[in-house]
Amino acid sequence: MALRMMLQTRFLSLRLQVRPFSSLYLPILEPSNDAESISKILLHHYNPFHAMESSLQLHGIALTPQLLHQTLLRLKHSTKIAFALFNYSKSLPSQPLTPTSYHLLIDLVAKVRQFDLAWQLIIEMDQSNLSPTPTTFLILIRRLISAGLTRQAIRAFDDIEGFTQTKTSDEDFCFLLDTLCKYGFVKVATEVFNKKKQGFLPDTKMYTILIYGWCKIGRIDMGEKFLKDMMGRGIEPNVVTYNVLLNGICRRASLHPEERFERTIRNAEKVFDEMRERGIEPDVTSFSIVLHVYSRSHKPELSLDKLALMKQKGICPSVATYTSVVKCLCSCGRLEDAEDLIGEMVRNGVSLSAATYNCFFKEYRGRKDADSALKLYKKMKEEGLCTPSMHTYNILVGMFLKLNRMGTVKDIWNDMRESGVGPDLDSYTMLIHGLCEKQKWREACQFFVEMIERGFLPRKVTFETLYRGLIQSDMLRTWRRLKKKLDEESITFGSEFQNYHLKPYRR
Known part of the structure; x- marks a missing residue:
C-alpha cells in the first residue's frame, strides 16, 4: 500500500505543477524544543475540566505565532487539545493568531470531519479582520472531497470570490479538479470542467488532470479521448501527460495469465513509440511505471534488466524506481539481492524511504519472522536510515498482534506516539x-x-x-x-x- 501510494504520487500528481495540498502555504514541521515541550505538557497533563493556562504558565511559556504553529502541527492527532490551545491563545494579551493559525486548525478539524466547526473558524477569521483567502477555502475543499462531500466542496469553491473578493485563478481551478480526480470523483470533475471552463483557460495541465482521473478509475478509453480532444484544440501534451496515460494502462491491468502481461507491455511500448514520434523522450517516471508492472508480475530478472537499461540510457533511477525492484525481489524471496540493491541506492546517493523498508517488513510478516523484523526496525532507528512511516508502524503493530507479542506491540506503539507520526x-x-x-x-x-x-x-x-x-x-x-x-x-x-x-x- 505504501509503495502504491508513493508511486501514485510520483506517477500521477506527477509534477503536474498543480499546487499540492502540502504546499497550500501551510507551515511544515520544524525542530523546536519549546513546541516539543508544550505538546508533551498538553498531551500528558491536559484536562478538559481545568483551564489550560495553569499548565502552560507554570512552565513560563510565551506563545508566539511561530511557536503556536509548530505546536499545532505536533498536535495533529489530538484535535481536541489543539482546539483548546487555539482558544487559549485568544485570551492572551498579545494574541499569536494569524491566518496561518486558522488554516492549520481548519485543516485539523476538517480532517476528522468536523466541518461545521471548520466553517465557524472561517467566519471567525472574517470577523477578526484576518480575511479568509482562496487558500483557506482550498484547505476545506480538499477535506470535504476526501470525505465524499463533493457538492459541498463545489459550493465552497463558488463561495471563494464572495468571501475573499478575489477572483479564483486557473491554479485554484486546477486544484479543485485535481483533488476531485485524486479521490475518484472524475465524473464530477469532468462536469465541473465542462460547466466552468469558459471562465478559465484550458491548458495541458487541466487536460492532464482529467486524463489522470479517467485512467485512475480504469477508463483508459476516456483518457485517450481527452488526449485526442486536447490535441485537436492545439494543446500539446507533455511527458507528464503521457506518463499519466502510461500509468493508467499499466496500473490496474490484469497480468495473469502470461498473455495479459505481454499485452500490457505491448500497449506500454505503443505509448513509448508515440512519445518519441512527438519528440518527447521517456523519463525516469516512464521507466518506473513499466518496472512496477514487472514487479507486480514477480519477474525479478526482467526488473533488473530494465533497471540496467535505464542506467545505460543515462537515466538515474529514483527512490520509487529502486523500491519497485526491491519489492519484486522481496516478494520473490530474494532478500539478499534486495539488500544489495539497498547498498547501491546508498552508494548512488538515493535517499532511502520508509516504503522501501516496508517491502522487507511485509516479507517478514508473511514469513512470521519476528526476529528479522525487529532487527531491521532497530537498525532503522539506531542508524537513522530513515524515519518509519505510519504504514511501517501499522505493519509492525499488526504483525506482532497476530503473533501475540503484546510487549513488542506496546513498545512499537509508544515509539509511534513519541515520533509524532501517529497513531x-x-x-x-x-x-x-x-x-x-x-x-x-x-x-x-x-x-x-x-x-x-x-x-x-x-x-x-x-x-x-x-x-x-x-x-x-x-x-x-x-x-x-x-x-x-x-x-x-x-x-x-x-x-x-x-x-x-x-x-x-x-x-
Whole structure:
C-alpha cells in the first residue's frame, strides 16, 4: 500500500505543477524544543475540566505565532487539545493568531470531519479582520472531497470570490479538479470542467488532470479521448501527460495469465513509440511505471534488466524506481539481492524511504519472522536510515498482534506516539480489533476512549465489535460507562455520529 501510494504520487500528481495540498502555504514541521515541550505538557497533563493556562504558565511559556504553529502541527492527532490551545491563545494579551493559525486548525478539524466547526473558524477569521483567502477555502475543499462531500466542496469553491473578493485563478481551478480526480470523483470533475471552463483557460495541465482521473478509475478509453480532444484544440501534451496515460494502462491491468502481461507491455511500448514520434523522450517516471508492472508480475530478472537499461540510457533511477525492484525481489524471496540493491541506492546517493523498508517488513510478516523484523526496525532507528512511516508502524503493530507479542506491540506503539507520526484512525482500529480478538476488553476500552478523546470518530464496525464482545463477556456495566462517554463526546462528532445507531444485541 505504501509503495502504491508513493508511486501514485510520483506517477500521477506527477509534477503536474498543480499546487499540492502540502504546499497550500501551510507551515511544515520544524525542530523546536519549546513546541516539543508544550505538546508533551498538553498531551500528558491536559484536562478538559481545568483551564489550560495553569499548565502552560507554570512552565513560563510565551506563545508566539511561530511557536503556536509548530505546536499545532505536533498536535495533529489530538484535535481536541489543539482546539483548546487555539482558544487559549485568544485570551492572551498579545494574541499569536494569524491566518496561518486558522488554516492549520481548519485543516485539523476538517480532517476528522468536523466541518461545521471548520466553517465557524472561517467566519471567525472574517470577523477578526484576518480575511479568509482562496487558500483557506482550498484547505476545506480538499477535506470535504476526501470525505465524499463533493457538492459541498463545489459550493465552497463558488463561495471563494464572495468571501475573499478575489477572483479564483486557473491554479485554484486546477486544484479543485485535481483533488476531485485524486479521490475518484472524475465524473464530477469532468462536469465541473465542462460547466466552468469558459471562465478559465484550458491548458495541458487541466487536460492532464482529467486524463489522470479517467485512467485512475480504469477508463483508459476516456483518457485517450481527452488526449485526442486536447490535441485537436492545439494543446500539446507533455511527458507528464503521457506518463499519466502510461500509468493508467499499466496500473490496474490484469497480468495473469502470461498473455495479459505481454499485452500490457505491448500497449506500454505503443505509448513509448508515440512519445518519441512527438519528440518527447521517456523519463525516469516512464521507466518506473513499466518496472512496477514487472514487479507486480514477480519477474525479478526482467526488473533488473530494465533497471540496467535505464542506467545505460543515462537515466538515474529514483527512490520509487529502486523500491519497485526491491519489492519484486522481496516478494520473490530474494532478500539478499534486495539488500544489495539497498547498498547501491546508498552508494548512488538515493535517499532511502520508509516504503522501501516496508517491502522487507511485509516479507517478514508473511514469513512470521519476528526476529528479522525487529532487527531491521532497530537498525532503522539506531542508524537513522530513515524515519518509519505510519504504514511501517501499522505493519509492525499488526504483525506482532497476530503473533501475540503484546510487549513488542506496546513498545512499537509508544515509539509511534513519541515520533509524532501517529497513531491515526487505522492504527487505533487495528489495535482495538486485535485486542477484541484476544478478549483483552480492558485494554480495548482504554484505547477506544483514548481514540475518541484524540478526536477520531471510530468506524461503525469498531463500535459494534466492542459492543458485542462486552455483552457476550457479561460486561454490560463497562459498556454503559463507555456509552456514556460516547454520548458526552457526540457534540464533537456532530451529525455523522448520529448515524451510528447500535441495535440491541441478543446473545
